[in-house]
Amino acid sequence: MKIDEVRILGTKVNRISMEDSIRIIEEFISDKEKHQVCVPNVWSTVLMQKDKEFREINNSSSLAIPDGMPLVWTSKFYGKPIQERVSGPDLFLEFSKVAAKKGYKFFFLGASPDILKKMTTNLKEKYPSLKIVGTYSPPFAEEFSEEENRKMIEIINRAKPNILWVGLTAPKQEKWIGKHLNQLEVPVSIGIGGAFDFVAVIVKRAPRWIQKMGLEWFFRLCQEPNRLIKRYLVGNTIFIWLVIKEFTSIRILRNKKV
Helix, strand or coil: CCCCCCEEEEEEEEEECHHHHHHHHHHHHHHHCCEEEECCCHHHHCCCCCCHHHHHHHHHEEEEECCCCCHHHHHHHCCCCCCCCCHHHHHHHHHHHHHHHHCEEEEECCCHHHHHHHHHHHHHHCCCCCEEEEEECCCCCCCHHHHHHHHHHHHHHCCCCEEEEEEEEHHHHHHHHHHHHCCCEEEEEEEECCCHHHHCCCCCCCHHHHHHHHHHHHHHHHHCHHHHHHHHHHHHHHHHHHHHHHHHHHHHHHHHHH
């Protein structure tokens, strides 16, 4: 399946809307193949500049959903505008609504047992018919042991979900999925980072009007300054600098050709 895309600083981002994203993921579930879905944002795009493995996983994924207004804005400079931002938490909730109606089965991997419990409770209250066939909170580790990896794969495969939602933060979640995709008997695996925290209401989301202005990062920074200052202030600054640098280089090359 060919899905239109734009490369922003060498990072694949598909030019799709929320409606498109849900439709395509449903097609992935039914086509009997194995698909990895990535949700790149500004911070992950910056990380991919030096992390070749992360970039290759994102660029070879079946779908790279545009999570970040700066990606939407920047895409216009590349002449391939993205329709809208599709955030990980919004995708998670919107697809939960669809799954509840159509019977798709979910498995959640990542976060603490308490967050998984709260998130599952909130989802079941909102969508009573949603099928959650399993959850697992892995031990905290920079890298899981082979024994732990086998254990997780066995638990997931035994549950037979249609979608595996992974909340291990980037790039750990993308690399884990990429490494084990062929061993997972799951049609679709999606890394959605902090979406579990939002749905469990551990972290409060910005009001919709702030999200539309592209300032959700500032709202989150005010809530967790110590944890997010590097990601947002440093990451956003680097992103802007790299985009300016790339377009300056492109302009210089064009002038030389003329």
